[in-house]
Structures are given as C-alpha cells and as structure tokens.
C-alpha cells in the first residue's frame with residue numbers, strides 16, 4: 001500500500017531532493033508534503049519546482065514554548081495525512097510529546113556513524129579524533145537526540161588532507177544514497193538495516 005511521506009527540513013534540502021527523486025515506480029513511498037520551519041529554506045523552492053506541496057511553520061513566534069510550536073507543526077502536517085515523516089536537516093529538537101505522536105513512523109538522517117558524534121559539528125569532531133572513516137546514519141526518531149533504532153549506515157573514508165568541508169561533501173554523497181534506500185525499505189514495512197557500501 002502506498003505510504004505518504006512528509007519531509008521536514010530547515011536548509012538546502014539536498015537529501016529531500018534525493019528522497020523525492022526516489023519515490024517513483026515500485027517504491028511504495030510517495031511525497032505528500034515538504035515543510036520547513038524557515039520560510040527562506042532553499043529546499044522549499046526545489047520541492048515546489050517538483051510539484052510537491054510546501055508549508056512553513058515558523059518556530060519563532062512560539063519563543064520558548066516548544067509544545068505550542070509542535071502542536072502547530074503537527075496540525076499542519078496532519079492536513080496532508082502522511083504515513084511517514086522524514087527529517088532531512090530539520091534543525092529543531094523535537095520533544096517527547098511530538099516524537100510520541102510519530103513513534104515508529106518518523107526517521108532521520110544524521111551525518112555521523114552513530115552512536116558516535118550525536119549533535120552538531122560531526123565532521124570536525126571525527127577529524128579531531130583521528131578517525132579513519134566517517135559516514136551517516138538513518139534511524140528511527142525517539143525522544144533522545146540522534147538516537148533510536150538504526151535503519152542504515154553508509155561509510156566513507158577519511159583522507160589525510162580532509163577538512164570538515166571536504167569530508168561533509170563526501171558524506172553528503174553517501175547520504176543521498178542511503179536515505180532513499182532506507183525509506184524505500186521502511187515504506188515496505190521492512191526495518192532490516194542497510195549497510196553501504
């Protein structure tokens with residue numbers, strides 16, 4: 001059965017584009033909505049250009065009241081009745097209340113080999129640690145930041161001359177392969193982990 005997918009982002013949306021491009025043919029996932037907390041997110045125009053409905057729910061009017069923001073977010077998402085939420089560079093920490101509403105139906109991509117380097121600046125931290133490899137992880141979202149059951153990981157080498165920027169670019173290419181592969185499987189009800197390459 002077709003699974004309607006809402007993608008949440010805050011930035012340029014390259015992962016979102018990779019997901020949209022993958023949702024064709026025998027993939028059970030189909031795009032329903034791309035939503036941002038920022039009206040100036042580059043990803044919104046890319047989604048609109050692909051004929052996908054877009055929405056903005058700005059977090060700023062809600063100030064410290066995360067619950068009120070998330071109620072508005074949830075209500076807007078529900079107008080599209082998605083089955084699955086994909087977080088793709090959505091830069092708001094979600095509270096337990098919101099996560100509970102989407103438990104088992106919300107997935108995220110994080111640019112590190114979790115459980116290493118939860119949070120920000122993952123590439124600089126991998127370089128500082130002298131790691132030989134880096135990568136990305138897709139996981140189910142639980143209330144703990146960048147945690148939850150792993151659905152897939154992709155690994156890339158770290159090169160001697162890498163900077164955080166060159167490493168981020170290499171990991172991003174892997175993200176664009178991993179996230180669509182995991183979503184396709186997840187939409188089919190299969191939570192077997194994917195490991196790339």
Ligand code: GRF
Nearest residue numbers: 011012013014015089110111
């Ligand atoms: C990606 O690195 C993703 O792993 C992280 O945020 C970034 C989003 O990039 N969560 P983009 O907007 O998909 O290009």
